[in-house]
Amino acid sequence: MSPGMRRLQLFEFNEISWLPAQLRVLITDYLVCLTRLTPAFFQRLPLLARAMRHASRQDQVVDLCSGSGGAWHQLADRLDRMFPHAVEIVLTDLYPDCHHQHLLNAHPKLRFHPEAIDATQPSHRLDGLQTLFNAFHQFPPEQARQVLGRAVENQQPIAVMELLQRRWTMLPLVLLTPLMVLILTPFIRPLSSWRLAMTYLLPLAPLLITWDTLVSWLRCYTPEELMTMARSLDAPHYHWEAGSYWYRWTPVTYLVGYPVPDQPGHEAGLKTETTVAISAIEPADADAGPVAPRPGR
Secondary structure (H helix, E strand, O other): OOOOOOOOOOOOHHHOOOOOHHHHHHHHHHHHHHHHHOOHHHHHHHHHHHHHOOOOOOOEEEEOOOOOOOOHHHHHHHHHOOOOOOOEEEEOOOOOOHHHHHHHHHOOOEEEOOOOOOOOOOOOOOOOEEEEEOOHHHOOHHHHHHHHHHHHHOOOOEEEEEOOOOOHHHHHHHHOHHHHHHHHHHHOOOOOHHHHHHHHHOOHHHHHHHHHHHHHHHHOOOHHHHHHHHHOOOOOOEEEEEEEEEEOOEEEEEEEEEEOOOOOOOOOHHHHHHHHHHHOOOOOOOOOOOOOOOOOO
């Protein structure tokens, strides 16, 4: 990160409660389409699987701030094949996206949770690996720390993944957002006359999406900031890894933490700073590797 590029806590249209659902879906559907186009998150899927093995429920992932389910449309089947048992992805949100409920329920591994879930409140408990894809940057530092603390209090692993890096090298990608919206809109499903009108006749969709992309970039946490946040929690029994990488043309920033049993051979919190130094500069894996089908399928 450039020394002069500090984090700014601005607003995004997609998180405003009074934004009409017809406008919100213009943003969330685009994000789903964009996420499906890149396999960048595959590069850390083995790390997510490792964290999941430390959950009280190893058959369930709880995706927080899901929106339209984004990354899990791609990742669910591949993660499922990494375990000898079936894995279910529970999609939750503070503003549940009922517009996509029928599409989400059509995927055998995804389950829509109809009740509002606040990612900062430990009382809203669903056990399993807790994940946030392209959402953690929306929280100001104190609330972001509460999200991590919620997982620690419930003794669940947590993974934060963002298709973002707060670096000046991302600026060209941000400036290309209006063009990307125009190019990708025909590939968004469901494709409606409303979306086409709001994209090509009255370009409201490019405007909303470009603003949210710009603000997301300015709000994204760096690996060092994520690790500082994690270390501030009273969780010496947790192992944390944070880093960033580019996969082809896609930037990724991540933080993963999970409880480690107090047994010989298991290492927890004291090793995390070294992990940051390595992960923050290491390239993405060349290939996430083949996934063998589960016996008996």
